[in-house]
Amino acid sequence: MRPLPPTQRPNWRYIAAEMVPRWCPASARDMHYAILGCEASLFGDSNAASMRTSVISCDGGVVIVRCIRGTEDDVETALATVTDVGVAPVALHPFVTSGTIHGLKKKIVIRSLPSDEGNYKIGDNTYRILRMSGQKVDLVQQGIKQTTALYLNTDDLEDF
Amino acid sequence: MRQFPADTNYSFLPQGRFVMKTADACIYPYPVGDASLRRLADELELRGFTGAIAVGIPAGCTVGNVRFLSGVDITANSVKSCRDALRSAPKTDVVMVHAGDAVFNRAILGNIPLHILRGIYHTDKRAFDHVSARMAADRGVAVDIDLSRIISESGSRRQRTLERYREISRLSRKYGFMLTISSGGRSLVGLRSVRAFVLLGAVAGLDELQVCEALAAPAALMSPHLSVEVIE
Numbered sequence: 173m174r175p176l177p178p179t180q181r182p183n184w185r186y187i188a189a190e191m192v193p194r195w196c197p198a199s200a201r202d203m204h205y206a207i208l209g210c211e212a213s214l215f216g217d218s219n220a221a222s223m224r225t226s227v228i229s230c231d232g233g234v235v236i237v238r239c240i241r242g243t244e245d246d247v248e249t250a251l252a253t254v255t256d257v258g259v260a261p262v263a264l265h266p267f268v269t270s271g272t273i274h275g276l277k278k279k280i281v282i283r284s285l286p287s288d289e290g291n292y293k294i295g296d297n298t299y300r301i302l303r304m305s306g307q308k309v310d311l312v313q314q315g316i317k318q319t320t321a322l323y324l325n326t327d328d329l330e331d332f
Numbered sequence: 333m334r335q336f337p338a339d340t341n342y343s344f345l346p347q348g349r350f351v352m353k354t355a356d357a358c359i360y361p362y363p364v365g366d367a368s369l370r371r372l373a374d375e376l377e378l379r380g381f382t383g384a385i386a387v388g389i390p391a392g393c394t395v396g397n398v399r400f401l402s403g404v405d406i407t408a409n410s411v412k413s414c415r416d417a418l419r420s421a422p423k424t425d426v427v428m429v430h431a432g433d434a435v436f437n438r439a440i441l442g443n444i445p446l447h448i449l450r451g452i453y454h455t456d457k458r459a460f461d462h463v464s465a466r467m468a469a470d471r472g473v474a475v476d477i478d479l480s481r482i483i484s485e486s487g488s489r490r491q492r493t494l495e496r497y498r499e500i501s502r503l504s505r506k507y508g509f510m511l512t513i514s515s516g517g518r519s520l521v522g523l524r525s526v527r528a529f530v531l532l533g534a535v536a537g538l539d540e541l542q543v544c545e546a547l548a549a550p551a552a553l554m555s556p557h558l559s560v561e562v563i564e
Contacts (some may be wrong), residue, residue, distance in 0.1 A: 192521060192523075213486045253483050263520075263521045322366050323366060323367035323371045324368045324370075328370055
């Protein structure tokens, strides 16, 4: 089959968004449905359909979203209303937009994943320590129904 | 691309004269929320903020490059209970009172020394009218636009919230009272960037200038323009 000439292809825009917390175990499929749900909820199904949003990748704490050119602001607004993916609470902060994935990936700095540093006990609760970049420390408690987290710094950990 | 800050000194500095150009008007640090003040300061700086009003901290402080004002959040159903709550609350920089019906709103705007009127989204559409708007403008009281209601709600509740916010922004343009914008974040996940504030503000009927003024409003509340007094 002959490929479409460039002039007839849709003009895509690619948005990279930072995921908070970075250790959120969200798959690209779950993220896609969460974003589509937020778009439809905020702008209606008709407008959401015209954005033609899809998730290209979701790993390393960065989500790459594709949409039609001209709808970037609406997609970014919808991304700001994402509060959870599945049962995991998450926030998305778009930080760069580009016309090609290649251009987008040049601007994404790959950072190491949080390191697991054992357990920490506060009262009766035992938390898993996830050390992020710099002085950031996340204390994560994996429950049966939900995951609770405390977002601290190393100084705060000493204060407890 | 934004760079993530490396090791930063998060020592608590003494209160200085800090210009809060962009401030989140209401956040809840630990123990009300689940993120410490230092971590919130880190995140707020990353998202483009220079200040915030934190509910539950004993006093205003500066962490890194972020200035925090202490705030108290009062929910009452009468002026008397509101005054009692204010008397029993610790001394803070910013007093925020939750809005009620029209009579309550006019009464607190006239009798309580408050800075921000919050929770306008759950009031009746006649609760904040042109009379309340004029009183708020005269007394330098700001009305808060809580973005967490747009973010976390959906369906009819979100529609009602947007309708109320659009009405408030229209009244603000007409009568000139201040607006503040808050994320109402109780967690790191609840915080939003300045860019998200502008985009969600547009959904709530605020133009870019209004959003900029609303982001700078917490600093303006701390240094109100006093009305001109004629001395004979």
